[in-house]
Structure formats: structure tokens, C-alpha cells
Amino acid sequence: MDEYVIQCWNCLGEFDAVAAVWCSCDPKNPTKLCPYCLQCFCQATDDFKGRFWQYAPATLLSERSSLRRIKDRLGELLVRAHVVRVEQLLAALERQSQTGDKLGQLLVNNGLLSGEELDLFLQMQSIPVPNEFSKEYVDTEQLHKINPEFCLQRKLLPLQTFHGANRSFLALAMANPQDMETVEIVSRKTGMRVVPFYGDEFAVSSFLKNYVPPGGARILEQETTDYQGIVRKIITGAIKRHASDIHIEPDANNLNVRYRIDGVLYKVKSPSKKDQGPILMNLKKLAKMDLYNSRIPQSSKMVLKLEEQRYQLNILSFPNPYGESISIKVVNLSTFLRNLSEIGLTEGQLGLAENSLDARNGLVLISGPLMNGCATTEYAMMRYLSTSNKKVMTLESPVFSHIKNIHQSEINPSLGFDFITGLNSIIRSNPDVIFMSDVPDAEVAATVCKIAAKCVVIASLNSISAASTIVLLRELGASSSLISQALSLVINQRLIRKVCPHCSEKSPISESLLIRMGLSEDEAKGLNTYAGHGCKECNYLGFTGRIAIFEVLSPDQNLKEMIARGASALEIERGAVRNGLVTLRSRCLDKINQGLTTIEEFQKCKF
Ligand SMILES: [Zn+2]
Ligand SMILES: [Zn+2]
Ligand SMILES: [Zn+2]
Secondary structure, three states, rough: OOOOEEOOOOOOOOEEEEOOEOOOOOOOOEEOOOOOOEEEEOOOOHHHHHHHHHHHHHHHHHHHHHHHHOOOHHHHHHHHOOOHHHHHHHHHHHHHHOOOOOOHHHHOOOOOOOHHHHHHHHHHHHOOOOOOOOOOOHHHHHHHOHHHHHHHHHHHHEEEEOOOOOOOEEEEEEOOOOOHHHHEEEEEEEEOOOEEEEHHHHHHHHOOOOOOOOOOOOOOOOOOOOHHHHHHHHHHHHHHOEEEEEEEEEOOOOOEEEEEEEOEEEEOOOOOHHHHHHHHHHHHHHHOOOOOOOOEEEEEEEEEOOOOOOEEEEEEEEEOOOOOEEEEEEEHHHHHHOHHHOOOHHHHHHHHHHHHHHHHOEEEEEOOOOOOOOHHHHHHHHHHHHHOOOEEHHHOOOOOOOOOOEEEEEEEEHOOOOOOHHHHHHHOOOEEEEOOOOOOOOOHHHHHHHHHHOOOEEEEEEEHHHHHHHHHHHHHOOOHHHHHHHHHEEEEEEEEEEOOOOEEEEEEOOHHHHHHHHOOOHHOOOOOEEEOOOOOHHHOOOOOEEEEEEEEOOOOOOHHHHHHOOOOOHHHHHHHHHHOOOHHHHHHHHHHHOOOOOOHHHHHHHO
């Protein structure tokens, strides 16, 4: 099977373009959707596109040429109307080449549209889109419904409506048929599915001038630059879009602003390079940093209230050849703290976690790749313990939030307070539970295992599965027998993006394609798949927020013996599965089947 790993032009994520999904912008000339930011590369530079196709493997080239070979416009219209996905069209084309059946009939047989709707689309193929519009080409009733001024602004014209028993469709001439936001607005205003056609910009505007009084277009007022306002907008914009991080990075020509939303970096509209100096100044002033020192990194924290929610901003500045970079971590204090029962553990997993926390001793490991919600799990455990009468002490880097009844301390290596010093000092006060937000080296790893004989130790590690977390601790320098004696529980977790409930719909993918995307035959069989087609609620991403999935390994005697023998991660995982462990991989497939997430999220996690 071909593999073609490329780097996304937008978010710089690396993905396999063979397995990725085709976009629906222009079915005759489609590109691939990045599974991280869900942008296709239709808008990328010609240079990027040229290079992509130059090195593309045969599979991709042949799929593209079979799309280009379609003579009529039926497939294209169905894809543009979001009735059929490009993958489904490709599967039907493949079928067609074997059976010789009609394309439309094959799509009807697959349940993607009704026979009546097929007739509507066949009629739609032949509606005229002239280079000069007059009344007979335009649906003026819909024009008034949408509002002529809006049509002029967005350069669009309603052409004709087609009514089926369940859905109605509006053929819409647009200067930019790829403009999904506009498509969505028109579809809401008219209550119909929009089928975008390309319409000449000049022709559309000249016709609409007859309907919009002169002076209808407003004159924008000149403003003086409000730098504080720009800074405020960057921060509140991130909070409103639920971003977890803001990155402000100058390069030679731009002041780039990116938000991390649900784990993915997005470029946002950047302020002008000439305003860089005053903007960075205002930001540093807000963060109470030393304004005139840009040669050393600085850090600061502040709390901000917006619409009844409290946010903590952890702000870091560091030197950059083109000025100074600033990164801001945004923690919503009102939702960051959750109860252990609310973070997404299944009932069985919750029971195992509570047993380990209630025990007198034992080592509990929390693990996952960076930025996959481990801190939320740690704090949920702290909250659980804060209501017991236990003495709980923490060593954190940094302390995200203060919790009543917990003795929290922040690691500060520049003052000589590192994890091992901290650990040695808190052991002396006989705590019942110790939290460690990291296990940085061999000495800490061995100490943690030893003291887990006397109290409960909860430690966080950066690792991709429960079994490999155990191996990681061994590789760090703790002995197999020590780990085996101490270990009481390992949690591994992942955050996966949640399909937007406002625009989610069933979106079947053929079994052969699922297998190409990395599923086994058994896993692919009968799997239901859904996708969000994008709406205002989700900023046209098709996703809103994330859900956590967990695998929780609680070793029995057998497994402990395997660990003591120094078994590999694969052996440990197989043993644990025999013992009832449900892996992240199968949890993720469950969530796909329930319509809560998509196959792209599965691919991204590489379970
Ligand atoms: Zn991307
Ligand atoms: Zn595209
Ligand atoms: Zn949506």
C-alpha cells in the first residue's frame, strides 16, 4: 500500500495524504484534507500544489484522473451540495467501471439520495449560468429573501430552486463557490441545501446593482490604532474560540498569531508588522514584565475574568531574531477543575481509580502524550482526595490551580528546588499521598517506586499507552522488581475531537477504504461513521471541543510477574487485554461508531 507523508501548508502537521480524505471544493480538481486542521490545500500556493502532484503516488493520480474523466456534472454537483463525499463518489465510479451501471443509480442504490432527488440533480445539470444575467435566469423571490445587499456584498445570485419530498435545493451562482461560511448563511436564510455554481463576479455584481440603492455600501471610518484594543482582541478572541494556547511570533515580514484549539494550531488574522513594537509592549505591560529587557526569557501569570468565567494566563516571552515571541497558556479555571466522576472514565475504570486512591500505598501512573488532558486528571484526583482526611502533598511544575486541603509546591530549579530535593524534603513530613507532575530522571524514578511502599504516589509521565508507561519507567532507571512491587494502577489517556452535534450526519465510508486507513477487517466490518459538515456553531470545522478516552491497567499477580521479568510493552499489553483491559484503540472505535468522533481522529492518534 502506498504511503505519502506530507506536511500541511496551514498547520505544519505531517500526515499520510493517501489515507487522508478528499475535499469537496472542486471535485474535478480536488485536494486532500489535513486531518489535524481540516483545511484542504485548495488555497495553498501553486508551488505547494505543484510539488504535491509531482511526487504523488500512482493511487492518488489515478483517483484524480477518474474524477476528471466524469463527463457529466452530476457527481460534481452532488459533492458540492454535500450530498455525497468524494470518497463515496470514487467508490461508485469504481463500481461503475465493473458493472457499467449508471452513476446516479449506483448512488441511489447506496442510499445516498432518493430517486426523486436524483431527477432533481439531473435537471440541475442543465440550468444556464450566463455571462450576463437578466431576470429570467434569477429567482427574484429568493433574492429578496436572502437580501440583495447581502448578495452584492458576498457576490452571489440565487438561480433556481428544486423541491424534493424531504430536502429542497437552491442553485446559487457565486463568485467564490468555496466560501463555506456564505453557503451556510444562505442555507439558513432559505431553509434549503445550497448547490454552489461558479458565477462571474462582474456579471453578478452588475445585475445586483439594479436591486441595491446607490450608497448602499457603507463607507468605513478611519480609525486611529488602538494597540491595547488589539492585544485585548487577540486574548479574548482566543478565549471565545476555546483556545488553550496563543502564540505570537514575529518573522521577517509578519507578526504571526496562532491559536491552539482542540489540540490543533490555527493561523488567525495577524496584526500588521509595523504595529509589532507597540503590540508586544502592551502585551508585556499587561503581563507586568520588564518592558525594556527582550534579551532574556520572562514568565508571568495573571487571572482574567470574562463573561462570569475566570481564566488563568501563563505568559512566557523569549527572544527571537525578529523581536520577541510570546506564548500564552489559557486555563479556564471554571472548567479545568472537575470531579473524578466527570472526566470521562467508564464506571469500571472509575472504580479501579478510586480503589487505588483509597488504598494505603501503591504507585499510580497517569500518562498520555503532551497536551492530552493529564493535568485535568491529576487535579480531578486531587479534588477527590481533598475531601478525605488524608495529608496530600504535591510537587508541580507549574501549579495550575490551588486546591483546598492540599499542600502544593512549585518546582523552581533556578532556586535549587528540583523534584528530587522536593521529594526528599516532603517524605520527612509523612504524607499519605504524594503527587508528582513529572518523573525527570533515574533517581526520582527509583525513589518514587520505593516510597510507594509506604504511601500512595501519583506520578505523571509522557507516554502513548499504559503498557509502554511501565516500560518507560524501567528505561528511566527504576528496576523491574521495584516497579512490579509498587505498581497499583496505570492510566493512559487521549483527547479526541468531538463531532459538532449541530451539523453531524451519517457519512458512510466503504470497508475497503477503512482498511486502507489502518483498521483491521474485523474493526471495519459494520462500523458506522459520522462527520460534521461544518456550521456556524463550530466555526465550519465540523468539531466542537474534545472528549477524553482512557485505558486503565490494574495489574494482577500474573501481570506483576511479567513486569518483574522485564516483559516488553507488547507482552504486557497482550497480558492485560487477556485480563480485561480495553485499549484506547477500541475505545476510539466505539466513539466513532456512536458518532462522537471521526475516523480522522483515529488516524491521528496512531494507536
Ligand atoms: Zn493542517
Ligand atoms: Zn479544497
Ligand atoms: Zn457544526
